[in-house]
Amino acid sequence: MNAMKYIMLMNLTDWLVSSSVHVIKLGTFTRDSHGNMEGFRVSKVNTVDRQRAHTLVTRTGCKARVVVTATNTNDQWVISKSDQKHNHALCTPAMTPFMRSNRAVSKADIDEAITLKEVGVGTSQVMNYLTQQAGGYHNVGFTHKDLYNALQRGKAKEIVDGDVNALIAYFDYKKHDDPGFFMTYSVDESGALYNLIWLDSTSRSDYTCFGDVIAFDTTYKDNLYGRPIMPIVGVNHHHNTIVFATAIIADETSQSFEWVL
Template sequence: MLYPPFNYHYQYHILLKAARLKHVQNEPLLTSPSTPGPLNLHNKIFAMDNTDVDNVKPTEECHEVHNVDESDRLVGQLFCSRDQAWYFYKGFAREHGFSARKGTTRLDVEGNVKTQEFCCSKEGFRVSKVNTVDRQRAHTPVTRTGCKARVVVTATNTNNQWVISKSDQKHNHALCTPAMTPFMRSNRAVSKADIDEVTTLKEVGVGTSQVMNYLTQQAGGYHNVGFTHKDLYNALQRGKAKEIVDGDVNALIAYFDYKKHDDPEFFMTYSVDESGALYNLIWSDSTSRSDYTCFGDVITFDTTYKDNLYGRPIMPIVGVNHHHNTIVFATAIIADETSQSFEWVLQNFLEAMMNKSPISVVTDGDRAMQRAIKSVIPYAKHILCSWHLSRNAQANIGDPKFTAAFSKCMASWWTTKEFDIQWRSVVSEFNVQKHPWVIEKGNTRHLWAQAYLTGHFFANIRSTQRCESMNASLAIALKQKKTYLDVVRAIEDGISRMRMNELKADYLSSHTKPFQITKLVDLESHM
């Protein structure tokens, strides 16, 4: 009698218990595949679909554990493939409280598999080859007991079927209770769907432990997840190793080649050191290059954030768009913060941007950056970041009142003559005439004082804090050590969010109007 597909799991338990109670001989013990196919009970053939048997989660809840010899009832069972026979025995092992593994495989004269052994995971004994004297790592627990429980499946000459030709189900160890079955190795598998879901969560900064807690709640309990925290971690590491099988840098270059295929205007170039290792890298997609054409008059960059696997500085080159939102023109990963590296970045940045030089550049005052700017884009007006200046004033002088007075000198729209008078007054008031930092800032006031910057265009950018939105995204995404490919993808995610904000601002400016607060309607509507 065949049961409806929706009642397949119930059918499994009914037949299994009936077989035990009535001692029915030569009846198949049905397992519970996640996607069962047609079942022919009369011919004792399991015809399931092409489910990946090594990645199927056990779905049956065990209610009884028996240690009885059911060898006679297993012999003679037919299967459509060796994988289906393996899946059957895994389900049988779960039902009876032990873990199964694949054993010896024998080939025929033509090299085809003739017999396959599926055995209890406790079969055999551990061969000890470890150093027990000065070993650093703890020894793993011994699991082998020399158990002889097993089945042997043999290929038949009929329609490539497989039959259980031998069976011994007598164990020499205690069997697991139903509560322990989720920890048995053959019952644990991380499916591709699980990996995809976990990868998505980790890309937005969720840690592996938090992901495991989420999956546990989603499954209704730890016993329903189908794998342990360690299984999940190992699966993620295997995926990572496969992704960068030819090396981290090669994987990154291959990824950029793929981007170039989809985006013909994608720009990427890199340099290597004497040993052939990656040294400097810069890239920019077609949207960023187009944005620079429209909004590239003012750029700012810093190297505050470093990737935490190789310690390489990450250098986003950013600006603002017509909504005064931050946009990224290009991103570089450099070997060090020397003037040579900065010059390399700026030279290749100009190449990517069709040699259009920016009008103004905002940096944090790094000397190497200043030399690179003077060398590569000498006609660009260079100013120092106001945020870094205020912080340095507090760090060097240590007086909040001086910091406030310095900030006022920096931002006030005075004439140069008025500034000089005010600056001398502040320096004298706080008695810092001989302080090296104050002397140096007085000599470079043309790089930071608004009085000396009047007439130059900066798009209202006075700080490298525009780069901080990108740095914040990286800090969240790269909590743990990450590869170059991870860094690039995290940067792309940050850029995608910025572009979504720009699209939202475009929508609001096109379909809404600002509330007018004066009677000068015509004038205010154009502001």
């Protein structure tokens, strides 16, 4: 390709929503994309006495890259730099269906798998059935692990929906015991819980007295749902940590933080 100026017919707004970009100067956006073999494996993975089974090395320090740039003058992207020199064997056409970016479990396959699971069919047997139905592993579009993960996500969503209803009912009950209790939440397009924040009358009083400086931490993710739990804290006149509010957010994007604060 040799860094040719190829105009990519891609909508600027849609691309920005789903990709990370860097502002290199006013009105200019760029994205530097590398292959999945860029860089090297972290050293701790190569320890001899590692308890987990060693896996194949998948990072070879490959320098292949494509840089695309866009300006506000039009809604088009330009390939400004391209390096196609790989230091590893490329995926063969026969193996491309098994690349992670090409694999996905369709809703129809998930629904069929759930129906089979409900009558006692094991996941391996479900996978074999779907593979035969598609005409082979190259046509099914996903692996056994992909199917297992998709089924587990469905189970987790059922648990989440039930727990959310119970949590909101509990918070509504708390309002009767504590008139100063406050809770609000937002939902996504499907009606599932997106962000949630709550605080009681003690927290509101503490914020009035000591809310000049606040801090928050989103490192608490060790929970069933993998959602960041975000305590909003401060320090009182005894230098003790106090909690002003607690939030459960969908992700660690600026939109979620703005919603909470």
